[in-house]
Amino acid sequence: MTARLAEMFRMPQHLGHLTSSGTMANLEALFVARELSPGRAVAFSADAHYTHARMCHVLGIEGLAITTDDRGRMDVQALEAALRAGRIGTIVATLGTTGLGALDPLPEILAVAGEYGARVHVDAAYGGFFALIADDSPEGVASAPFAAVAQADSVVIDPHKHGLQPYGCGAILFSDPSVGRFFAHDSPYTYFTSDDLHLGEISLECSRAGAAAAALWLTLEVLPLTAEGLGEALRPGRSGALAWHELLRASDALAPFQTPELDIVTYLPTRDSISQVDAASGSVFVRAAAAPPSEQIHIATYAATAAQFAARGLAITPDVPSGRILRSVVMKPESGAAIPSIHARLEELAAIP
Numbered sequence: 538m539t540a541r542l543a544e545m546f547r548m549p550q551h552l553g554h555l556t557s558s559g560t561m562a563n564l565e566a567l568f569v570a571r572e573l574s575p576g577r578a579v580a581f582s583a584d585a586h587y588t589h590a591r592m593c594h595v596l597g598i599e600g601l602a603i604t605t606d607d608r609g610r611m612d613v614q615a616l617e618a619a620l621r622a623g624r625i626g627t628i629v630a631t632l633g634t635t636g637l638g639a640l641d642p643l644p645e646i647l648a649v650a651g652e653y654g655a656r657v658h659v660d661a662a663y664g665g666f667f668a669l670i671a672d673d674s675p676e677g678v679a680s681a682p683f684a685a686v687a688q689a690d691s692v693v694i695d696p697h698k699h700g701l702q703p704y705g706c707g708a709i710l711f712s713d714p715s716v717g718r719f720f721a722h723d724s725p726y727t728y729f730t731s732d733d734l735h736l737g738e739i740s741l742e743c744s745r746a747g748a749a750a751a752a753l754w755l756t757l758e759v760l761p762l763t764a765e766g767l768g769e770a771l772r773p774g775r776s777g778a779l780a781w782h783e784l785l786r787a788s789d790a791l792a793p794f795q796t797p798e799l800d801i802v803t804y805l806p807t808r809d810s811i812s813q814v815d816a817a818s819g820s821v822f823v824r825a826a827a828a829p830p831s832e833q834i835h836i837a838t839y840a841a842t843a844a845q846f847a848a849r850g851l852a853i854t855p856d857v858p859s860g861r862i863l864r865s866v867v868m869k870p871e872s873g874a875a876i877p878s879i880h881a882r883l884e885e886l887a888a889i890p
């Protein structure tokens with residue numbers, strides 16, 4: 538199965554396996570990072586998943602958060618300034634941040650990492666499968682970050698996100714198969730019936746459900762990792778996100794926070810100050826869900842800082858350090874048709890003073 542994922546990223550060779558989650562997969566990547574660059578820090582963007590700071594803590598590695606730009610992507614100049622200090626051994630680039638769906642500029646990150654001798658790990662847990670529609674077309678996504686994955690040292694992708702799997706299915710791929718040496722172990726009860734590499738020899742986790750692998754195999758038989766296969770299941774979400782963004786641009790009651798790079802749409806009730814945006818977002822969030830079951834709308838919130846509002850040119854008074862905005866993922870192919878009515882209802886709720 539990992540061979541198919543590696544092929545999707547056009548990795549010439551790999552060592553990889555399925556994991557029980559994106560967290561476990563990233564833990565393995567950071568474990569290998571620590572073994573290869575002992576005593577050196579791991580840098581990730583301020584908008585990276587919290588798992589990176591947490592796993593750095595678990596592994597006893599220094600974690601450094603790098604500021605993001607006006608699109609929520611790692612700021613390469615800030616990264617370079619941090620690299621100059623000489624402590625960074627590994628950079629984590631996120632392809633599809635959990636909050637905003639931003640794509641860190643991987644080609645530029647690889648270039649600067651090369652200059653300073655740092656390794657690059659890609660956390661594509663959320664966005665990895667968008668590689669299938671990374672064709673720069675109107676319903677596709679940007680090709681450059683995904684084309685660069687093959688040059689990174691490792692990549693995490695979660696089939697239990699856009700790979701249509703139930704929970705329990707992440708994956709880690711390393712571009713250098715020799716990192717398997719860090720997983721070497723011996724025990725009196727370990728025995729092998731063949732000379733092939735066994736899962737226990739290349740993963741941190743021991744027992745795991747085989748059902749996750751079987752389910753992924755079946756899904757990929759039906760929807761192969763091609764633009765016409767699983768890619769066709771991703772395009773409607775991407776188009777739906779762009780269509781919703783256009784509705785938000787034309788709206789008086791709601792405003793877009795930023796242009797979606799994948800299928801995550803971020804928006805806010807039109808208000809004058811961050812505290813008012815926060816209160817209105819909280820109220821829309823609660824009211825949208827408080828309806829009879831067939832009319833409920835479940836949205837999410839994202840805590841944006843005053844600097845993030847300002848970077849996007851939103852003329853909102855920064856009376857408090859941060860405030861909640863609203864966030865929706867157009868993940869199901871059939872969601873597209875419902876967007877106009879969802880948007881209209883959220884506009885009504887946002888207009889309530």
Ligand SMILES: Cc1ncc(COP(=O)(O)O)c(C=O)c1O
Nearest residue numbers: 558559560586588635660662663
């Ligand atoms: C970018 C990213 N990395 C890592 C994770 C953690 O993955 P999991 O919840 O499978 O442990 C997530 C989960 O949302 C994610 O979006």
